[in-house]
Amino acid sequence: MTLRIGSRGPDVAAWQVALGITANGVFGSATEKATMRWQSARGLSSDGVVGQATMAAAHSLPIPRPTTLPGEPGARWPLVQAVTYRWRAEGERHVRLLVVHTMESNEKPDTAEAVAAWFGGLRGTPPQASAHVCVDSDSAVRCVRAAHDAAAAPGANGDGYHVELAGRAGQGAAGWEDDYSTRMLDNAADIFGEAAAMFAVPVRRLTVEQVRAGVLSGVCGHTDVSQAFRKSTHTDPGPTFPWESFLAAVQARADHWARP
Numbered sequence: 049m050t051l052r053i054g055s056r057g058p059d060v061a062a063w064q065v066a067l068g069i070t071a072n073g074v075f076g077s078a079t080e081k082a083t084m085r086w087q088s089a090r091g092l093s094s095d096g097v098v099g100q101a102t103m104a105a106a107h108s109l110p111i112p113r114p115t116t117l118p119g120e121p122g123a124r125w126p127l128v129q130a131v132t133y134r135w136r137a138e139g140e141r142h143v144r145l146l147v148v149h150t151m152e153s154n155e156k157p158d159t160a161e162a163v164a165a166w167f168g169g170l171r172g173t174p175p176q177a178s179a180h181v182c183v184d185s186d187s188a189v190r191c192v193r194a195a196h197d198a199a200a201a202p203g204a205n206g207d208g209y210h211v212e213l214a215g216r217a218g219q220g221a222a223g224w225e226d227d228y229s230t231r232m233l234d235n236a237a238d239i240f241g242e243a244a245a246m247f248a249v250p251v252r253r254l255t256v257e258q259v260r261a262g263v264l265s266g267v268c269g270h271t272d273v274s275q276a277f278r279k280s281t282h283t284d285p286g287p288t289f290p291w292e293s294f295l296a297a298v299q300a301r302a303d304h305w306a307r308p
Contacts, residue, residue: 068128089169130178134197203277217286241301
């Protein structure tokens with residue numbers, strides 16, 4: 049099977065899902081460009097044609113490529129697979145930490161999609177970083193399945209579930225209270241709450257010492273991981289992040305998701 053400009057049908061739609069773009073089943077110029085970016089990020093010939101080599105590379109990925117995956121937080125949201133991550137055998141990984149990050153990007157309706165596309169090599173050169181989920185004011189995109197390690201915060205990659213929030217660590221208290229951030233935090237609370245219920249992680253903020261000790265489970269920021277392990281200098285989500293109200297919202301969602 050070869051897919052190229054002019055191809056149509058369910059195979060094209062499946063490929064578009066793998067690329068993280070709109071799956072309309074029509075291989076047009078947008079799909080060709082996304083294919084070329086995907087190929088380039090993986091060292092393949094960037095001809096925009098999905099032939100034997102491209103399909104072999106896609107099939108060799110250890111993570112399935114459907115739009116939603118059962119048995120993990122946010123399975124209702126689309127998956128745009130990040131280039132940089134560590135594969136783990138099913139059942140090998142234990143989540144201890146739910147880690148809050150900020151994308152350090154502008155607040156836009158498609159910020160989650162844009163950052164996920166960057167992680168996935170669909171927009172420019174992919175970084176040596178990733179997260180499990182990217183969240184903005186009206187959507188979320190999964191980038192690494194919860195069963196595998198995202199490259200998000202050295203020291204907590206192996207036992208952390210990492211979520212990137214649209215916004216900046218330095219945006220200030222007023223910035224976290226504006227309409228965009230209010231909706232984004234509500235969206236994020238749902239994902240954190242579902243993760244807390246699924247992984248049996250208590251909704252409590254851990255201290256730096258508790259993060260370092262590796263015994264208690266809970267919620268922390270990227271800054272706490274940086275201070276605990278001294279392997280990065282990130283300070284997100286910043287000193288004015290509304291921890292108290294956010295964790296209260298997460299607890300409410302965790303209670304909802306835990307109901308039989």
